[in-house]
Amino acid sequence: MLDTPLGAVQVVSLADQAADPEAFAQSFGGSFERYGFAIVRDHGIDEALIERCWAATRELFAQDEATKRRGHVPGGGGARGYTPFGIEIAKDASENDLKEFWHIGRELPAGHRFAAMMSANVWPEAPAGFRETFLELFAAFDAAGEKLLSAIARYLDLTPEWFVPAVEDGNSVLRLLHYPPVSADAPGVRAGAHEDINLITLLLGAEEAGLELLDRDGNWLAVKPPAGAMVVNVGDMLQRLTNHVLPSTTHRVVNPPPERRGNSRYSMPFFLHPAPDFPIQTLPGCISEARPNRYPEAITAHDYLHQRLVEIGLIKA
Template sequence: MLHVPTIDISPYIDRQGSVEQREAVARALDDAASTVGFMQIVGHGVPKSAIDGLTAAFDAFYALPIDVKKRYVRPENRGYSPPKSESLSMSLGVANANQMNDFFEAFTVGAGRSAYPERPDLPASSYPENVWPDDVAPAFRAGVEEWFAHARKVSRVLLHAFTDGLTLPTGYFDDLVDHSIDIMNLNNYALDEGEIALAGELTGMGAHTDFGILTVLWADQVPGLQVLDADGVWHDVQPADGALIVNLGDAMARWTNDRWLSTIHRVDPPIVDGRIMRRRSAAFFFDGNFDATIETLPGCADTDRPGYSTITVAEHIEAKLAGLKAGVAPTGVEREAERLAAARSAS
């Protein structure tokens, strides 16, 4: 069975642990990153009050009528995405029978250009400003921004630990993340009454890999998240009490030449008494600078396994977004697509 380890990162929070304690955490992270690409993180320092504020924001917005929520649809990667407007599996070049059939709805926020006033030259295409729903203001924005700040801090703490786990010099990634494309999706998995009968070809969130450095995920303890192992078998993963789920993205896999794994995963909440069981999640994507170059890290080159072609963070994200939002298959994802096509349900 696939094992997602639980790792206490408290020695890295505000550098409060000893050198030996941090070394032990870095080794555990290295092991998890190289074997499964997923981990459960505890000792992260995020207070319960922040989770309460996040869930209150969730419930306030998603209780709005669909026509009200659609007022906040934006062409850029911000605001509201209705059900069946995306297909995550197309980010791997694998089409669904009905194309845009992921039934989750989402609200996306991120670091706009105003988050980096020292860099007025940042492109709006990578750093669009947020749209905030007036109908549930100001509590929605306050709850979301507080959680965003905590997730952002956790991601930076983890990057420091990852640097140690890869035995790279301290601060190695600093110049690659000082104006990072940080994005968070508030995902709501549900369908209106009556639509469940139409759900034969629908998926909660299609199989995909994440695009950036790492993802910090808060989720309800409701079944649905599944991770694909190296043998093509899907396994259920649920957050432990008080834990955040963390997984690596494509940028880290490419940097490490697949020493560390960007693992395919999907979401399919269960159907109970003919209804989809509601599931909420907040996925914070720590993607790196738009102009950061993704190329093989020192010590990760392998003569038997050529490294990936060089690409920038923005180029990679744009290709993936074209897949999930417009149905345009990206190039260079053949390996992942073959794994997905061969996947089977765990017995």
């Protein structure tokens, strides 16, 4: 069942944070606690940069399959570069997703302590300026994410800087997503029902219909933000860290109506991850008699990510 209205998922302005960080944290965190999602406008990422990125994304995926596959790293688990159409599958799904994507990660200096756990980036020969453009976008997402994590920390009664050491040199990933036109008899959906793995996801491109979240009352809610706004959602790492105070909500991307099936859909999610050695250990303030600790054993972000990538078929066990 689909509820067409967006309901009460909060639309907040990141521009309000500087004037009243506590009020912003309560609005943003409250939407996270209720829905696992929030919509953020005035996020500070330059519109001209975003437009350059959309143009480069369309040009990238318009290349022939052989050219794109030069960016594929066999056995790399999709960590960097190109993942061809139809490989990723949602956990417990029966049909693979109808998408292809390109992953860009953090650039590390030679000899960095995380070099063995964070793959080097793979850069295509075209479009021109691809590397510089998307490293600029990566840095802009990083900056916006740091502000949002500060609000989450306030909401959880932590110091505003609590997440800063956790995400320093974090294994975040910028995904360029292409959902090709969908045939009338296509099996599956563009992206099956799933939860994200990371701390939080910052998404551009949800104006094109298709993204839906599963509300806790069992209804699917269509997520359609104002033009230029960012959709932000809780990932499983943050859910585990907060003992489900902030829920990682199931969501999906459904196939378009018949009149839109001939159109591609593009989006750019930024999966904000902590550093690989960050211990995901339940926050004491999220444990109570009414909410016992679901996760008494800590796990590093690297080990947790590996477990989940096996589940979605990007890494073989």
